[in-house]
Amino acid sequence: MSSTTLPPLSLSILGVEPLDEFIREIADFVHHMIMTRPGGGSEARVEVEAKIGVLRDRISGQRLALPVLVETILTPNDIDLRFESNMSANQHKHFNTLLNELMRISNQPSHPSSPLEYTHLKVIDSFFPSDHQDRDKIRVTRDENTGNVLECVRKVRLGDLNIYSPKRLADWRISVNLEIPTPHPVGTPTFTRRKDRICYSHEEFNIDLTQVKSSISHNAPPEVLHELELEIARPALLLSTASKRGDPNSPEHERNAFDELIRAFVNNARILVKNANDGWHRAQ
Amino acid sequence: MSSTTLPPLSLSILGVEPLDEFIREIADFVHHMIMTRPGGGSEARVEVEAKIGVLRDRISGQRLALPVLVETILTPNDIDLRFESNMSANQHKHFNTLLNELMRISNQPSHPSSPLEYTHLKVIDSFFPSDHQDRDKIRVTRDENTGNVLECVRKVRLGDLNIYSPKRLADWRISVNLEIPTPHPVGTPTFTRRKDRICYSHEEFNIDLTQVKSSISHNAPPEVLHELELEIARPALLLSTASKRGDPNSPEHERNAFDELIRAFVNNARILVKNANDGWHRAQ
Numbered sequence: 001m002s003s004t005t006l007p008p009l010s011l012s013i014l015g016v017e018p019l020d021e022f023i024r025e026i027a028d029f030v031h032h033m034i035m036t037r038p039g040g041g042s043e044a045r046v047e048v049e050a051k052i053g054v055l056r057d058r059i060s061g062q063r064l065a066l067p068v069l070v071e072t073i074l075t076p077n078d079i080d081l082r083f084e085s086n087m088s089a090n091q092h093k094h095f096n097t098l099l100n101e102l103m104r105i106s107n108q109p110s111h112p113s114s115p116l117e118y119t120h121l122k123v124i125d126s127f128f129p130s131d132h133q134d135r136d137k138i139r140v141t142r143d144e145n146t147g148n149v150l151e152c153v154r155k156v157r158l159g160d161l162n163i164y165s166p167k168r169l170a171d172w173r174i175s176v177n178l179e180i181p182t183p184h185p186v187g188t189p190t191f192t193r194r195k196d197r198i199c200y201s202h203e204e205f206n207i208d209l210t211q212v213k214s215s216i217s218h219n220a221p222p223e224v225l226h227e228l229e230l231e232i233a234r235p236a237l238l239l240s241t242a243s244k245r246g247d248p249n250s251p252e253h254e255r256n257a258f259d260e261l262i263r264a265f266v267n268n269a270r271i272l273v274k275n276a277n278d279g280w281h282r283a284q
Numbered sequence: 285m286s287s288t289t290l291p292p293l294s295l296s297i298l299g300v301e302p303l304d305e306f307i308r309e310i311a312d313f314v315h316h317m318i319m320t321r322p323g324g325g326s327e328a329r330v331e332v333e334a335k336i337g338v339l340r341d342r343i344s345g346q347r348l349a350l351p352v353l354v355e356t357i358l359t360p361n362d363i364d365l366r367f368e369s370n371m372s373a374n375q376h377k378h379f380n381t382l383l384n385e386l387m388r389i390s391n392q393p394s395h396p397s398s399p400l401e402y403t404h405l406k407v408i409d410s411f412f413p414s415d416h417q418d419r420d421k422i423r424v425t426r427d428e429n430t431g432n433v434l435e436c437v438r439k440v441r442l443g444d445l446n447i448y449s450p451k452r453l454a455d456w457r458i459s460v461n462l463e464i465p466t467p468h469p470v471g472t473p474t475f476t477r478r479k480d481r482i483c484y485s486h487e488e489f490n491i492d493l494t495q496v497k498s499s500i501s502h503n504a505p506p507e508v509l510h511e512l513e514l515e516i517a518r519p520a521l522l523l524s525t526a527s528k529r530g531d532p533n534s535p536e537h538e539r540n541a542f543d544e545l546i547r548a549f550v551n552n553a554r555i556l557v558k559n560a561n562d563g564w565h566r567a568q
Contacts, residue, residue, distance in 0.1 A: 113299030
């Protein structure tokens with residue numbers, strides 16, 4: 001055998017790729033959140049999203065620094081940190097350009113994946129206190145142009161996982177929430193925000209690139225944030241695949257569908273984070 | 285479209301798996317060590333090995349504890365730690381059983397990978413001081429039965445990467461060394477050790493399961509260690525693939541061969557670490 005040419009190589013001594021610990025951890029977490037969620041009626045939707053941003057030390061405001069070289073999942077509540085889901089206007093523009101370009105090439109027949117699609121949304125969110133728990137709020141979403149109510153939900157946070165990504169300019173956070181449709185609240189909102197959102201959709205995922213203008217009062221200047229989120233598009237699919245995960249009575253592709261969905265979700269989040277290469281928002 | 289069945293899913297919005305940051309980091313490290321190695325003559329061999337063991341705080345002796353949930357690569361020299369390349373006799377027996385069983389099933393025609401092979405070696409290593417550097421030592425290896433000299437080398441440590449693996453009972457360390465054949469030294473050895481090694485070989489890798497008995501003097505009782513190492517079997521292949529890594533003038537499979545070799549190496553190390561499930565050596 002030539003000493004200088006690599007013969008065909010098995011993936012491992014077992015002939016297969018070993019379990020991907022990172023993706024498995026996230027799948028286990030999301031699955032646990034879903035299976036142990038509180039009620040909320042049959043209308044309640046589970047939302048799984050990854051936000052791109054920066055993990056910061058809560059005291060110093062500096063980006064988190066751990067003695068590790070590559071992406072890893074943080075143990076919940078071990079470090080006093082906050083997640084800043086915000087980027088500069090330039091960064092926002094950079095992602096807008098990248099995603100528009102990807103949409104263009106994904107519509108060419110040679111592209112190895114389905115085409116991306118695109119919607120532009122302008123909505124106004126108004127937040128009202130909820131009777132349930134101090135942390136929960138009721139969000140009323142209206143179409144900015146028509147004023148029609150699109151959605152009226154109480155959002156319940158189920159859990160988060162923070163992913164530290166020292167090789168990249170951004171970190172990310174996976175959040176699992178419950179959105180429970182509720183009747184329109186009475187009274188006046190505690191605050192409102194205007195969202196200008198470009199929603200790219202690809203297969204089972206939405207990538208939302210949003211400019212958010214918040215105002216607490218009419219006199220204060222609005223705060224402007226730029227956000228990038230990836231979410232699983234169909235809550236019903238998420239629940240049905242979660243319920244069959246590992247079920248020996250389901251066919252193999254149904255048993256594995258939840259983990260496949262999470263794998264593609266993680267792959268997409270990683271691709272977004274890897275492309276945060278045009279300067280990130282720095283804390284003042 | 286049914287809301288409960290997952291349609292075929294692309295790997296990502298790009299249609300491909302994103303870069304595996306972990307494997308890439310290790311490949312970059314090993315490649316850098318190889319390309320910047322000191323001379324040592326054409327006979328010098330580069331050794332790349334992964335040792336299975338436990339990362340311990342140098343002061344407390346406790347296993348390292350970082351606030352992360354999954355395997356990650358530690359930044360070199362950031363934490364004051366030592367790597368303990370030792371396991372209990374029971375753990376050693378557990379791996380012996382596992383690897384014997386894998387060898388058995390890998391010889392069945394239905395197995396998805398090449399068969400493992402097996403050698404049993406009993407050697408005596410004698411160590412002599414080197415004129416070169418205090419850290420380097422000259423190792424003379426003799427066959428225990430015949431007394432014949434098998435090898436006489438000076439080993440130069442080039443670098444290590446530590447991998448922390450909080451979900452598993454063991455961590456691991458990747459080491460890159462240079463082994464330079466030298467003439468047999470004169471004088472008496474500073475210490476000797478007896479190695480009883482089972483060497484499993486699979487394609488381009490050796491898995492060495494070794495019992496090491498060291499003695500500093502004839503009066504002291506020997507120290508007994510149990511070690512598990514994975515190494516890349518052919519230094520010449522390692523060097524030739526490293527030299528063509530990313531070379532635009534080489535055909536694609538030669539350009540990628542180094543990274544493929546490292547991927548299989550990492551996969552095998554992960555499989556070994558994942559199977560360290562039978563109780564690890566605890567510090568006293």
